[in-house]
Amino acid sequence: MWRGPMAWRGEAIDRRGFLKAAGIAFTAALSPRALMALERADAVYASGFRAPDGSFGIATVSERGEIVDRIALPARAHGMAYSAATGRAVAFARRPGTFAMIFDPSRQAEPIVITSPQGRHFYGHGHFSPDGTLLYASENDFDGNRGMIGIYDARDQFRRIGEFEAHGIGTHDMTVSDDGRLLVVANGGIETHPDFGRTKLNLDHMEPSLVLLDARTGALIQRHGLPPALRQLSTRHLDIGENGRIWFACQWEGPRNALPPLAGWFEKGEDLSFVSLPEETTVRLGNYVGAIAVNRREGLVGLTSPIGGAAVTLDARAGVVVREEKVHDAAGVAPAAHGIAVSSYDGQFNDTRSQVAWDQHIVRISS
């Protein structure tokens, strides 16, 4: 349900305030030589990272995987989103974090940091409306034990203007249909509470679901629970492919020797369909997909698993595996100029190894 403008105002703090709070310098940490070699126009991806000194930040990255620019963060980031309409990107704090930073990868505008309201924390993902005027964020109403979608006004310093119920618990990834009419929500089904850190509180009675909401009103359009045998299959990450097909990726919390389905798709008005991965592929993925991305132009879907140390590419039309690659500590995926870009915790990003640990998600910031 649309809750309308709220009394609480999303706290937009200026760059100086943010950096004071962060206690770290905002810096482009590139050597002059690197700056000569790479211009900001070369940046086509953005991803969170951890530096060797333990600090966290966001980097923009070239097609080859070279770091173009860096922005410091006070804590670990997780999911990211980009608006082609406005040129802005956002990085969300990892759950149970309470900040998100909206930034301009070309550095034409100052970053804006927002914090989640009292009683909420970010779940680590969000998405812009197609025209870039709204930012949606997955959030936890932790005392109410329910997922929410916070709504922030990009035309007003990302002031929080409302929220919708996510119709599930453990809300994680969310995205928006190309026409902006639908919000797609992955409720992982796992209860957490900031008092207990990242502890999963209900693994023996999970309630995963995939949900479509009316983006204008928040009304529930469609909700897919999972059958009893897949009750411990946490539906966590999403991307949208051709013709509005919604791809989802899952993480299995049940017995380690089971072979659950790990990815699938659905469309408005349709049931869920699961990709029938070969047994050996499910084993290689370690029953865990950490990120999913669709390359629409080439009809590919990329999946990565840090648990299994694997990157798998699917044919989006046939739903079959076309490539498997062992990638130690595989982290993020994004559509590449050709194929699927893959990063890893140990610093590999496409063709380049850098002295950072790439975090779990990549966003493409160039068409």
Added chain:
Amino acid sequence: MRTILVAGLISLLPLTTSAQEADTAPAVTLPETEVTKVMTDAVDGFIRPGYDAFHQSAEKMTAAMKTLCEAPSQANYDAARSAFRDTAVSWAHIEVVRVGPVIEQNRFERILFYPDRKSTGLKQVQAVLSRSDETAVDPATLATKSVATQGFGALEYLLFGTGSETLASGTNGFRCRYGAAVAGNIANVAKELSDIWDAPDGIQKDWEQPGPDNPAFRTGGEAMTALLGILVHGAEAVRDQRIETFYKGADKAKFPRQALFWRSENTWPTVKGNLEGLSALLETSGMVNLLREKDRPVVAEIQSMLKSMIEISSTITPDLEKAVSDEAERKKLDTLLDGGKDVIARLNDGYGGAIGLSSGFSFADGD
């Protein structure tokens, strides 16, 4: 036996895979024999004895409560309070294990409902007392009530809270019989945990013998990640849930009455118990033996830090109002917070990195 899970009526795509595979990075591999020994020593040398000791202690506490009810006296009252302390410390040792059966069926919360920022437990226990709810004096029926009324938090209030002095007089009063039922409930849950871990073909075997058909761990790497996870999450819990719930730093708001067991002055004995549990698990499991000679000093460094924290926790005043207001006492709290941070970093990056978790163990939790 591996279980292939399918999604009932959910449609599945035909499987015509033409996967290509390219080996680009090795997975983390650990010597199976060594891992089996470490896991066996962790289970047989720490986890099972820990739950057994907790069970025995809880039975003694139950007996002490029954004695108090039947023969109320100052001596029996003191003995019951002493038994509470012994059992709380016994729990603190094994509490660091926040995985497996203890987090299923609300067992953890039934033993200890904490943090409890809204004092839900206090309100519910007071309601039981004011109604003299006879269904609360039988451990079997108490087990079906709110978890906040059936664990250590409830018993602490009954033994140390307002009106507890009445326990020293008045045979078989309601407050005492309710307290005996709480103690009996804790003993029942402890027995369940002990029995589950002692069953030779259950979780004990799953933890000690990782393998492809194992429902807990397919590989030694997964098993060691989980074991290291107990230490990391246990150290995080001491910092985040036991200290930062009431003290985050000299310049931050302080909430001494949010501390666990402030009424009974068992805050520091149980923090010490947690730290001793972490140290004992690290030692007993022989995790150091999985490291190359040059990497082994990290374990001694961690043990040295834990030892220092254990010593400091023994010297902090049980008067938590004073602990957060007196400068010298505050310095001890700051030292514990800093020490906890160092322990976590050395476990993550030092030990985790040394066994091949390239970016620190917790980074592999993709979320």
